[in-house]
Amino acid sequence: MDETHDALTRKLQAFKGLGPEDLAMLRELQKPRSLIEAGKEVVYEGQYPHAAYILREGWACAYKRLRDGSRQIIDIQIPGDFLGLRSLLLRASDHSFLTITDVEVARLDRQRMLEVFRRTPRLAVGLMWAASRDEAMVVEHLVSIGRRDAFERTAHFLLELGERLKLVGIGDGSTYPCPISQSILADALGMTAIHINRVLRQLREAKIVVFRDGVVEFQDIKRAADVTGFEMAYLDQGPAT
Amino acid sequence: MDETHDALTRKLQAFKGLGPEDLAMLRELQKPRSLIEAGKEVVYEGQYPHAAYILREGWACAYKRLRDGSRQIIDIQIPGDFLGLRSLLLRASDHSFLTITDVEVARLDRQRMLEVFRRTPRLAVGLMWAASRDEAMVVEHLVSIGRRDAFERTAHFLLELGERLKLVGIGDGSTYPCPISQSILADALGMTAIHINRVLRQLREAKIVVFRDGVVEFQDIKRAADVTGFEMAYLDQGPAT
DNA sequence: CGGAATTTTGACAGGCTTCAAACGCGGTGG
DNA sequence: CCACCGCGTTTGAAGCCTGTCAAAATTCCG
Structure with a gap:
């Protein structure tokens, strides 16, 4: 409505x-x-x-x-x-x-x-x-870069993005359009474009999430949240954690 | 006054x-x-x-x-x-x-x-x-962890701290009391306490800054700012950069 | 169709972590 | 007064994650 x-x-x-x-x-x-x-x-x-x-x-x-x-x-x-x-x-x-x-x-x-x-x-x-x-997200971003490895960090980022987009009516949290290039993703996550590519492949092969052709699609969002320790409380938007 | x-x-x-x-x-x-x-x-x-x-x-x-x-x-x-x-x-x-x-x-x-x-x-x-x-500082912190190596990151952090303390009347920006342990420093900078220790030694041996017995003392603050690319504009407190 | 940008893959190097242990120092209890 | 203990600091060795260098494959776009 x-x-x-x-x-x-x-x-x-x-x-x-x-x-x-x-x-x-x-x-x-x-x-x-x-x-x-x-x-x-x-x-x-x-x-x-x-x-x-x-x-x-x-x-x-x-x-x-x-x-x-x-x-x-x-x-x-x-x-x-x-x-x-x-x-x-x-x-x-x-x-x-x-x-x-x-x-x-x-x-x-x-x-x-x-x-x-x-x-x-x-x-x-x-x-x-x-x-x-927004500030809480920057803080979580800081925590990610400081203490999560590339694999966790990438999955965490994609999960967060999905929830944020869902809130404004884009996608359903597990599948959504995502027009960002790997080099932008790399600079956001504090790594190199080359490494992000390897990590995305690992995530794909682990059957957790596929990011391809401008679309992110989680195959196992539960395991993704579990692997990365994603808690969405800081987003302050959904049903309680 | x-x-x-x-x-x-x-x-x-x-x-x-x-x-x-x-x-x-x-x-x-x-x-x-x-x-x-x-x-x-x-x-x-x-x-x-x-x-x-x-x-x-x-x-x-x-x-x-x-x-x-x-x-x-x-x-x-x-x-x-x-x-x-x-x-x-x-x-x-x-x-x-x-x-x-x-x-x-x-x-x-x-x-x-x-x-x-x-x-x-x-x-x-x-x-x-x-x-x-405060938020601008968190952002700079994020940039540090994401894109500066341990050496630059540590010096940058100590420079920032010096300026912040000076603003509230503690120290002169180049020498100040600092009661934080190496393990806290490590967790702030996204590394291990062991590595922070090695980095502090490098900074000491490079004659840039000495952090010992709860006191930080820059020996060459100009070079420190130069090495780390420290720009204090984001602190919004002093004479313009 | 051709050139540029992006994605992908491989080999290698290096920065940082992990594992282990010694050292120094202040506090505590015998 | 000194042995003992806990905590933080310091140092060493080995290994892994990630960056760097190089280049091919693919897609984008005029």
């Missing part, structure tokens, strides 16, 4: 119901939309103030590049996610963005954000919840 | 000046204080709502434990930092805390937080700035 809702609205509803004014403001926030084509690097440096964006359609990622040219992807953004929310408050933005597919975004500047806090505090809490959840 | 200020106040002043009501509220927030001894594990799980804490004195860390018993430390907290701010909004808290030294904390519940937003919006923005900065 809420097929008419956009991704962000769906996501926020999963947290707490919104009133009519909240929904109106949310529509308003996503009003001036713009399109960016796939593969565009949005370098995001220099001085404050920056704007943030709501990603309405398409996939993107936030990354940091190191001096030696290597790249670490901080997180992957899917419809309903924010881009650069942190930079609304920090004086120096510290990372850049890359559009993975063609995307549609809505600009969100400081001014409008403050307006949300003044006029629709319930929505404001919802947005802060979403930001907290 | 602000020697009379506590760590959090010092930190927030570095962001933006606070008015008299802000300062009063900030004092008020830190009012009911309590002490926790060193080495105490504050397991932080189960259901919402949780409270957050302001760390007034001492050191602590936030960590997650994996099923196999290994531990990943998310971040180290020093005076003026928050503990568990994220859990004010998420329904399931996802990590625990460990006190590294004896600490003094002040409880911060949802109620009082909302009061800050209502009554002293300028202070609220300051607190959100601090939260954003």
Whole structure:
């Protein structure tokens, strides 16, 4: 019944119901939309103030590049996610963005954000919840890179992505479209593209998950969750763990 | 002249000046204080709502434990930092805390937080700035673990810690007290205690930094920053990079 | 159809972990 | 006062996971 809702609205509803004014403001926030084509690097440096964006359609990622040219992807953004929310408050933005597919975004500047806090505090809490959840994902990502080996880490990542997508109505958690290349996956998981390829083969041969032709398909999602120790509590979105 | 200020106040002043009501509220927030001894594990799980804490004195860390018993430390907290701010909004808290030294904390519940937003919006923005900065540190931490080798990662961590401590009046950025054990350091940096020990020896022999007897002392801080590619912009605290 | 980007595979090297054990130091009890 | 113990630090040796180098196979796209 809420097929008419956009991704962000769906996501926020999963947290707490919104009133009519909240929904109106949310529509308003996503009003001036713009399109960016796939593969565009949005370098995001220099001085404050920056704007943030709501990603309405398409996939993107936030990354940091190191001096030696290597790249670490901080997180992957899917419809309903924010881009650069942190930079609304920090004086120096510290990372850049890359559009993975063609995307549609809505600009969100400081001014409008403050307006949300003044006029629709319930929505404001919802947005802060979403930001907290994003942070929890970065934290889990950190744990993965620090303490899980490549095999576990990859499966964990694909499981998380499936749940996130399900929340905004894409896929069912066990099969979903996934337009990211192996080299992006590698930079997200802190390994090389060559090794990610080997790991994906292992996952395939272990009959856990197949990632091929832009589609992720779990064959044994239970065992996947078990092997990687995936607990979805930190996503704060589903039936309790 | 602000020697009379506590760590959090010092930190927030570095962001933006606070008015008299802000300062009063900030004092008020830190009012009911309590002490926790060193080495105490504050397991932080189960259901919402949780409270957050302001760390007034001492050191602590936030960590997650994996099923196999290994531990990943998310971040180290020093005076003026928050503990568990994220859990004010998420329904399931996802990590625990460990006190590294004896600490003094002040409880911060949802109620009082909302009061800050209502009554002293300028202070609220300051607190959100601090939260954003904490998140930026987690992100940099992620980049370190993902893309820097053990040597760079360790030096980078010690540089960051020095700058953070300097901001709250502890040490001068190049020499500072540091009560953390090598095994905690290892779990923070995603490696083993054994390897951290070897890396610290390398850093010592390279005449970059000595960490011994609870004191970190850089011998060549310029080269340290150069070797690790340390840019302090993300800390958003000092003269521009 | 041709060139570029991505995926895939193999061989080898190296950084880090694992396993083992010695060392130093502060605290405790005999 | 000293033996004993626990904890953190230090060092050594061996092995594995992952990176590096190289190149072929495949797909994408103009």
